[in-house]
Amino acid sequence: MRFKDKVAIVTGGGSGIGEGAVRRLHREGATVVIADIRPEAAQAVADDLGDPARAIVREVNVLDNEALAALVDESAARFGRLDLLVNNAGMGSFGKVTQIDLAHWREVMAVDVESVFWASRTAIPHLEKTRGAIVNVASASGVAADYGFAAYNAAKAAVINLTRAMAIDHAPLVRVNAVSPGLTRTPLAVGLLDNPDVMAAYDGVLPMGRAAETSEIAAAIAFLGSDDASYVNGHNLVVDGGMTAHTGQPNFSRILGDASHLDQAESAFRG
Template sequence: MHRFEGKAVIVTGAGSGMGEATARRFSREGAMVALVDRDGEAVRRVAADLPSDRSVVHVVDVSDCGAVEAMVAAVAGRFGRLDVIVNNAGVHAAGKPEEIDNESWRRVIATDVDGVFFGCRAALPHLEKTRGCIINTASVSGTGGDWGMSPYNAAKGAVVNLTRALALDLGARGIRVNSVCPTLTRTGMTVDMLKDEALVDKFKERIPLGRVCEPEEVAAVIAFLASDDASFVSGINMAVDGGLSASNGQPAQA
């Protein structure tokens, strides 16, 4: 498919995991892609595999509002337009509430919430010209709580409702806003979790499809939401969870 030929896309957190898979997916479908990450070495490694005439790298910490605004303006100037922004960059902190220090709390909120809003706001004037769209990376952790993950739950819950609010505010301007809500996915953020076989088995017991999500599967849903195939889809937080959210939480019956 070549659904994005001639279109310009920004992907934050493009140096690994879902962001990397998403950048590669858009590039494969013909898009001009701006790969954004705070890890310059990682994001340049990804970009090295993509067409140089349709790819650009920006090393940016999305919690820095000024840096995000400058990046979006530079991308729109380089490609002459902006059609899609994927606000995917995120960090994680875990522990009991009394173990979460102020720095860890602020780091998660600044990246996972502030960074998403900064990206959305900076992109608006460009997306209005192209009647483009926003896709945010939320999580199943934004639609329900987890044990020992209060900062991440708070941040992703904010992204879920921010997505809804922006869809209401921006629909009349022709801008669609959606999010994806993955469950446990094979990324750098989850590498330690995936080493714990007993924990992974517990996830598999709860996920009807019985396996961990792959980043390419999330990227495919993001590409759908950005495409004309989803032209009347806005304000949804789409579960990419193998059926996990279909459950009411009660255990399987014998």
């Protein structure tokens, strides 16, 4: 019960990774404000938790700065404290810089980066009073680049470095960390998960051989938001099953064989 008597806000809490975080934080005792642009999705999560006193729905579009600030301030006022802000709401984006227009670029930056800046800016004075924490949901796509993901790559990299900047500026009163998921089984990723060509191409790229479940990302969010991480600050915890641990070189073990073919493999390597 690491979050007993604590208050958390999760943006985009109505689905996917945000929903996973809501469920985990609630299970560990938190009162959770489930903030989402789709109140019906957030309400379905709250109803399923069956605990109206500790699972509260707020409709918010993180693009709306005024509404986002009101969400943070009113949540802190209603419960008398704020201990954790999980900046999770985000949008994907597909296209090279020559394929996307300025309006799309600005929307991705606003949803994925500006909302993190603005919600954090509003939350930090409340979090300073409780020695609280911020966890930003970035992405493995913020650590390196993907083909055809230019705006998303830029946005998530910005979230990771904004995390570091806030972490050093607001320590020791507020800790700020990021979680960077790899491919995770959520509605956002369903277009990839349901495409056999894409999944075939993932073969050999995902050392774990599968996408993450939302509960596995939520576990990392809960860790960073809890006192278990009391000395973890400015960290980007990549939760991608080892995907970005790979240099990108071919899978030599698979092509040349493992231990039983070591001689053959060694001579192939020497040329």
